[in-house]
Amino acid sequence: xxxxxxxxxxxxxxxxxxxxxxxxxxxxxxxxxxxxxxxxxxxxxxxxxxxxxxxxxxxxxxxxxxxxxxxxxxxxxxxxxxxxxxxxxxxxxxxxxxxxxxxxxxxxxxxxxxxxxxxxxxxxxxxxxxxxxxxxxxxxxxxxxxxxxxxxxxxxxxxxxxxxxxxxxxxxxxxxxxxxxxxxxxxxxxxxxxxxxxxxxxxxxxxxxxxxxxxxxxxxxxxxxxxxxxxxxxxxxxxxxxxxxxxxxxxxxxxxxxxxxxxxxxxxxxxxxxxxxxxxxxxxxxxxxxxxxxxxxxxxxxxxxxxxxxxxxxxxxxxxxxxxxxxxxxxxxxxxxxxxxxxxxxxxxxxxxxxxxxxxxxxxxxxxxxxxxxxxxxxxxxxxxxxxxxxxxxxxxxxxxxxxxxxxxxxxxxxxxxxxxxxxxxxxxxxx
Ligand code: GDP
Ligand code: IMO
Ligand code: MG
Numbered sequence: 001x002x003x004x005x006x007x008x009x010x011x012x013x014x015x016x017x018x019x020x021x022x023x024x025x026x027x028x029x030x031x032x033x034x035x036x037x038x039x040x041x042x043x044x045x046x047x048x049x050x051x052x053x054x055x056x057x058x059x060x061x062x063x064x065x066x067x068x069x070x071x072x073x074x075x076x077x078x079x080x081x082x083x084x085x086x087x088x089x090x091x092x093x094x095x096x097x098x099x100x101x102x103x104x105x106x107x108x109x110x111x112x113x114x115x116x117x118x119x120x121x122x123x124x125x126x127x128x129x130x131x132x133x134x135x136x137x138x139x140x141x142x143x144x145x146x147x148x149x150x151x152x153x154x155x156x157x158x159x160x161x162x163x164x165x166x167x168x169x170x171x172x173x174x175x176x177x178x179x180x181x182x183x184x185x186x187x188x189x190x191x192x193x194x195x196x197x198x199x200x201x202x203x204x205x206x207x208x209x210x211x212x213x214x215x216x217x218x219x220x221x222x223x224x225x226x227x228x229x230x231x232x233x234x235x236x237x238x239x240x241x242x243x244x245x246x247x248x249x250x251x252x253x254x255x256x257x258x259x260x261x262x263x264x265x266x267x268x269x270x271x272x273x274x275x276x277x278x279x280x281x282x283x284x285x286x287x288x289x290x291x292x293x294x295x296x297x298x299x300x301x302x303x304x305x306x307x308x309x310x311x312x313x314x315x316x317x318x319x320x321x322x323x324x325x326x327x328x329x330x331x332x333x334x335x336x337x338x339x340x341x342x343x344x345x346x347x348x349x350x351x352x353x354x355x356x357x358x359x360x361x362x363x364x365x366x367x368x369x370x371x372x373x374x375x376x377x378x379x380x381x382x383x384x385x386x387x388x389x390x391x392x393x394x395x396x397x398x399x400x401x402x403x404x405x406x407x408x409x410x411x412x413x414x415x416x417x418x419x420x421x422x423x424x425x426x427x428x429x430x431x432x
Contacts, residue, residue, distance in 0.1 A: 002218045002259060005249045008226030009265040009323040011273040013303075013310065015335030017041025018421060019266050020057040020222045028217040030058025031067035031209065033252030034242040035224035036107055036137070037078050038130040040304025044421040048089065049298050053305060054079045055098065056222050059091060067205050070103035071242065071252020073137040074149060075112075076194035083197075100198065101205040102150030103254075108163055109187040110170030111136040117179045127238055128275030130305050138231075138241035140166075149202055152195035159195060163188040206254025213259045221249040227265075227323040228273075235366055238277025246327040265329035265412070267320055269337045269402075272310040274303050278369040281313035281349045288312045291339060299336075299421045314347040314376065317409045322361050324410050332410065334403060335418040337395075337427075343381040346402060349374035350409060379405060387420040392429045 004023060008014045021043045024030050037053040043060055044050075050060060054074060058064040068074065079100075083093050111133030118135065119126045129135060140146040147162050164184040171181040213219060225244040228234045233245055242248065246263050250256070270291050273279045283291070291312040293300030301310035323329070340346060352359040352372035363369055382396035389395050395403075407414040415429040 002213055002216060002261065003221060003255065004219070004262040004264060005221040005223070005246055005260060006264050006266060007223040007246060007249075007323075007327050007329070008244060009267040009320055009327075009329070009332065010226045010271060010316075011228045011279075012224075012226040013040075013272055013274070013301075014226060014266040014268045015418060016223060016266050017043050017052060017057040018418065018423070019264070019333060019335070020220060021045075021060055021423060022426060023220045024058035024061045024064050026218065027058065027064060027220045029065045029067055029209070029212055029219045030056040030222055031069055031205070031219060031253050032056045032222045032224060033069040033071045033249045034244050035240060036073040036132060036134055037075055038132045038134045038240060038305060039224035041222075041224070042298065042304055042421070044298070045423055050086070050089070051304050052082070054082055055086060055093075058220065058222070059086065059093070059098070062092065065096070066098045067209065067253070068098070068100045068104060069205055069253040070101040071248060072101070072104045073107050073134060073141070073242075074100070074104050075107040075132065076149075076152065076198055077190045080194045080197050095200040098201055099203050099205055099208060100149055100201045102148065102153070102202050103204075103206075104149045105137055105141045105146040106149060106151070107133040107137045108147065108166045108191070109182055110167045111140070113174055113179070113182055114170055117174055117177050120179070121177060126276060128277075132305070135241045149198075152198055153202060156192055156195070160188055160192055163191055209253060209255050213255065219255075219259075221253060223249065227326055228319055230326070233326045235277045235362075235369060238275065238366070262330045263327055265323060265327060265332040267315075267323075267332055267334055269315060269334045269340055269417070271313045271316050271319070272301050274306070274308050274310045278366050278372075279311055279313060280318070280352060280369065280372040281316045281374050282311050283313045287343065290343065293339075314349055314374070315406065316349045316374070317406065318349055318352055318360065318362055318374075320406070320410050324412050325361070329412050332407070332412045332414050333416045333418070334406065334414060337399060337403075337417045338385070338387045338419040338425075340381065340399075340402070341386055342383055346379045346381050347376040348379065348405065348409065350377045351375040377405075387425060389419055389427050392427060395427060
């Protein structure tokens with residue numbers, strides 16, 4: 001059975017891009033199924049660092065076909081910019097290598113303006129969105145008022161009219177909120193140019209994937225965001241507007257569940273979150289700074305898309321356990337283990353205490369979650385640099401112990417961890 005679904009187990013930025021890049025070496029197709037250019041997936045390869053927002057992370061492998069599924073929301077102008085910059089870096093991006101669903105939804109200039117307006121109106125209670133128009137685009141999708149990628153195949157005037165109508169409707173809302181309105185004609189011009197570039201890439205990707213799966217091709221479904229940002233399962237309303245979880249892969253690509261072989265959860269070895277919302281294990285002192293890094297390295301904890309510093313804290317096993325239950329992970333992988341080197345002790349939040357009661361899973365309301373006191377288990381740290389390790393047996397005993405404890409608390413095997421951002425900085429349980 002040829003599908004592996006890869007999912008962020010936390011609040012995004014778990015290192016999904018680098019793990020997809022690894023899985024892609026033995027895959028035929030890598031398919032993104034949710035979100036848009038709110039995502040920022042980093043792949044480090046030799047001296048180059050690729051930051052992908054819309055194009056799937058399999059693109060660095062010349063044998064892989066990249067698919068952008070119907071569950072995505074796509075800003076065509078930003079997609080063309082990304083394709084052009086990848087081409088400049090020497091990547092061959094043709095309609096044979098990149099296939100875009102005709103059923104994905106388009107992020108219009110109106111959506112971006114409305115995202116900004118909504119965040120402004122929320123003031124101190126803002127979500128902290130990436131301001132890429134994601135929420136308003138999904139709102140139009142579910143409200144049955146969206147414009148789809150397939151509409152770019154229409155006569156250019158008709159596509160322009162739809163975009164202009166969307167901008168005019170948004171202008172009414174913007175005016176009500178005292179925000180500057182958009183000039184419909186100039187707002188859509190760049191969209192018409194982008195549509196002309198993207199036309200040859202657009203296909204029915206569900207039909208394409210079904211044929212590939214029937215032919216035995218290996219497909220990696222690349223999750224964006226993370227389980228705790230899921231519209232249904234995250235800490236609502238501090239979430240994104242799509243379904244980054246396992247079920248989302250099936251609806252976001254239009255593939256059947258019987259093809260799924262593995263569901264791989266990717267978790268960072270500590271917790272990070274960018275944007276608002278509860279984060280029970282958040283730290284503010286020196287340890288947080290050590291986890292975040294100074295910003296001097298590309299892998300330090302500053303947003304790939306927005307550059308915002310990420311909130312950092314101890315690994316939250318309560319949240320991970322929940323992610324296991326929402327997605328049914330068959331396996332988990334821990335990333336950024338190398339960042340924990342040098343800490344004298346490490347803490348795992350194994351449960352929460354709220355008003356004298358113990359919680360093994362996160363409570364549903366943010367009011368309770370804000371008051372959750374993590375119950376920590378303390379483990380010994382290790383001082384060695386582990387970034388050159390390739391086998392479990394080469395890791396210090398304390399690092400092995402940390403991995404085993406997380407696996408046991410989550411009741412899911414962990415057979416691989418990453419110890420650096422480069423393609424080969426991976427530690428496998430079964431390699432010598
Ligand atoms: P994604 O959104 O899940 O793909 O993750 P991001 O790319 O936004 O953030 C993860 C960051 O950590 C990137 O800069 C990666 O290059 C980096 N990274 C991934 N795995 C490791 C690792 O094992 N060690 C270190 N030091 N950096 C890593
Ligand atoms: P990757 O794929 C981390 C967060 C935003 C905000 C919330 C809603 O790189 O892991 P949105 O713009 O989606 O409406 O913002 O979701 N968010 C992410 N955080 N990584 C991401 O993607 C994210 N995509 C959205 O910071 O809190
Ligand atoms: Mg990211």
